[in-house]
Amino acid sequence: MKAPKLRELKEAITNVLSKRFTTTYPFTTYEAPEEFRGKPRYNDEICIGCGACAQVCPAKAIELKDDLRRGVRILTVRYTDCIYCGQCEEKCITDGGIALTNDYVTASLDRTDEVNYNIVEKKLVRCEKCGTVIATVDHLKWLIKKLGPYTYGHPNLMLIRQSELGNKPAKIQPKEIVRREDHFELLCPKCRHLVVVEDAFK
Numbered sequence: 001m002k003a004p005k006l007r008e009l010k011e012a013i014t015n016v017l018s019k020r021f022t023t024t025y026p027f028t029t030y031e032a033p034e035e036f037r038g039k040p041r042y043n044d045e046i047c048i049g050c051g052a053c054a055q056v057c058p059a060k061a062i063e064l065k066d067d068l069r070r071g072v073r074i075l076t077v078r079y080t081d082c083i084y085c086g087q088c089e090e091k092c093i094t095d096g097g098i099a100l101t102n103d104y105v106t107a108s109l110d111r112t113d114e115v116n117y118n119i120v121e122k123k124l125v126r127c128e129k130c131g132t133v134i135a136t137v138d139h140l141k142w143l144i145k146k147l148g149p150y151t152y153g154h155p156n157l158m159l160i161r162q163s164e165l166g167n168k169p170a171k172i173q174p175k176e177i178v179r180r181e182d183h184f185e186l187l188c189p190k191c192r193h194l195v196v197v198e199d200a201f202k
Helices: 002-017 052-056 087-091 137-153 155-164 180-184 189-201
Strands: 040-042 062-067 072-078 098-100 117-126 133-136
Touching: 040 072, 040 117, 052 062, 052 087, 087 098, 117 137, 133 137, 137 155
Parallel strands: none
Antiparallel strands: 040 098, 062 072, 072 117, 117 133
């Protein structure tokens, strides 16, 4: 019975006199390796606000909210719920709109502190007839860049392209009667269908 106790005592004394194993955190920050999967962060210049990251997040840590009053889409990553799986980065259609970083610090006494979330806001494009959200401006511009000359095969993309060139389409007030000029409005798929059918069969 004495031998195990003496061994434990020896180990305790050895540990007290030896150099400590713990790091100096939080006084100095630990530098994580490049392969470390830390906080996912949005790149505001690359992100187009499509919401693919929110759809694939298994922990539902990414919230997508359309603020119709301000006309913006708000994407929020909550690090308190994030499991750092990397699905958001892998499934990002722009290849860089959101990416994992080496930052891992989430310690805070306040859950609303910025260390606990990351936010990006994108301007919305809404249907000029019913007000339904079509997409974000950056998303449509990204499609225009990808499609090139094929852009002019879609009225909404054509109108966004014209606005980039300084030719802003005239705003037509919502009305009950469908007219031929409605083809040149920013419309959701449902309203676009109604305009095309009405124009073809009236």
